[in-house]
Amino acid sequence: MDSNKNTAVISVIGKDRVGIIAGVATLLSQNDININDISQTILDGIFTMIMMVDLKDNVIENSDIVEKLNALGEELGVTITIQHTDLFDRMHRI
C-alpha cells in the first residue's frame, strides 16, 4: 500500500462519562499499541475523542482488537472504531 506506517485512527463517540480515556488507554497498552496523538472535544454534549495509534506489529484483522474495543465501547456506552490510517490518506489526499 501507499505507506509503510502501521498506524490507525481510533475514534470514540458517545455520551461523556468518567473513565473513557482511561479505559481505552488501558486496553491499548495491554495490547502493545502505542498512542501517538490524542484529541478530544465535546460537541452538544457528545463526547468525541480521536486517537492516532501505532499498531507496531499488530495486524488489525488478525488480532481481536476490534472485538475488544467493541466490548469496551458497550461497557462505556460509547461507539469505538479502529481504522487503518491508509483509508484516511486515500480518501482525503490526492
Place this chain on the structure above:
Amino acid sequence: MITDYEILETMKMFNEQHLDIRTITMGISLMDCAASSVDECCNKIYDKIVRYAHDLVATGEAISKKYGVPIINKRISVTPIAIVAAACDTSDYTPFAKTLDRAAKECGVNFVGGFSALVQKGYTNSDMKLINSIPEALASTDFVCSSINLASTRTGINMDAVGDMGRIIKKTAELTADRDALGCAKLVVFANAPEDNPFMAGAFLGPGEPECVINVGISGPGVVKHALESVRGADLGTVAETIKKAAFKITRVGELVAREASERLHVPFGIIDLSLAPTPAVGDSVARLLEEFGLETCGTWGTTAALAMLNDAVKKGGIMASSYVGGLSGAFIPVSEDEGMIAAAASGSLRLEKLEAMTCVCSVGLDMIAIPGDTTAETISGIIADEMALGTFNNKTTAVRLIPVPGKTVGDEVQFGGLLGYAPIMEVNKASCADFIHRGGRIPAPIHSMRN
C-alpha cells in the same frame, strides 16, 4: 496529517450515510474448461472456480475489518457459459447453472454471474441452447445470474433475440411464480454490455478479459445526498462541484479496497465501478438524492435533467480518483431496490415512460420493475426493443430487468426481500406492438458506429 474534521466526516459516511463497498467481484475465465462431455466440463468449471475463489470471502472480510469499511457482497463472474459449453454434446444447459450454483455456495459468495450469451449480431447454436435453458436454470438455482447482450452500437439490434427474450422472461416468471417471479430478478438483457461489470445480475467476464481479475463496485447515494444537503439553494454549478468531491472520496475507498484485495489474492486489479447503487434502506436512495436537487417527487419534470447532471458529476469525480474506472459507472435507478423510487412509483409520480427517459442519462436502464403478470411476451419485447435502441443509438449501456409477476396487477405489491427489495406493480401501455416484434431480423447499426 489528517484533520479531526476529515476523520469525523469519514466516520459519518460509514455510520450514518450508508457508505459501503457494494461488491468485490472476482472474474474467472472458464475458457479452458471446455470439454465434449457435460460432466467433464462441469467438473472443470467447479474445480476452477473453487480453486481461484476459495479465499475471496475471507479476504473481503479481513479488508473490511482493517479499514472499518463494510463490504456487502463478495461475488464471482465467469466467461459466458454459451462460449464455455459450446463444445458439449447436449441441448440442455441447466447442469452448467447448477454447477455454478454449487461452486458459489462452496465459496460462500452470494451471486455468480455469467449464465450469459453475447448475441448482438446473431445466434450460435450454443447461444440458442443457453437462452432456451434460462427459465429452468434460474428456477432450479439460487445464486446464478443470467445476462444476454442483445445489441451494440457497432452491430445494431438483434430483433430475433429481442423477440425470444420476451418469451423467455415470461417463462422464467411462470417457473418461479411461487416466489413472485424471483427468477426474473436474476435475468437482465443489455445493449453495449460492459465486459468487466462487477454488479449483478449483469456481471460476466468478457472474452477480452484476463484469466482472473478483481473488479470492485462501490456505492454511496447517501453520502452524495448528505453533501448536497450542505449546499441547499446554491446554484447548479456548486451542486456539480459538491457531487464530484463526494464521488472522489467514495471512489478512493473503492480503489484502496480493490488494490488490497488484488494484492492479497495475487490476482490483477481490473476496474472500479463507481456506480451509485441504492438499497431499500432509508437514506440509501438515488430517488431521494434527486429530490434533494429541488424536486417534490422523483419522476416529476426536471428529474431527467437532475439525473443527467448527477450521473456526469459522479463520473467526473470518480475518474479523478482512479485511473481504472469501468463497468457501468454512474447512477443506478432500480425501482424495487430504492426506497424513494418505490414511494414515487406508488404515488403515481414515477411512471414507466419517465423511467425510460431517465435511462437515456443514467448508467443502466429499466431495472427491477414489476409489471402485471398478464403483460404479453410481445409487449415485454417491445419495451426491450425501445431500451436497446436508446443504448445502441446513444452509444451507451442500457439494460432491462422486468418482472412480470404472475397473478398480480396494477395496485398490487411484490416482495423480493433483502437487497432486491419490494415494488408496486407498474402500469404498462397495452396497445399492441406484436406485428413489429414478429418482423424479426436486425435493426442496422446507427451511422455514427462507422468510426473507422
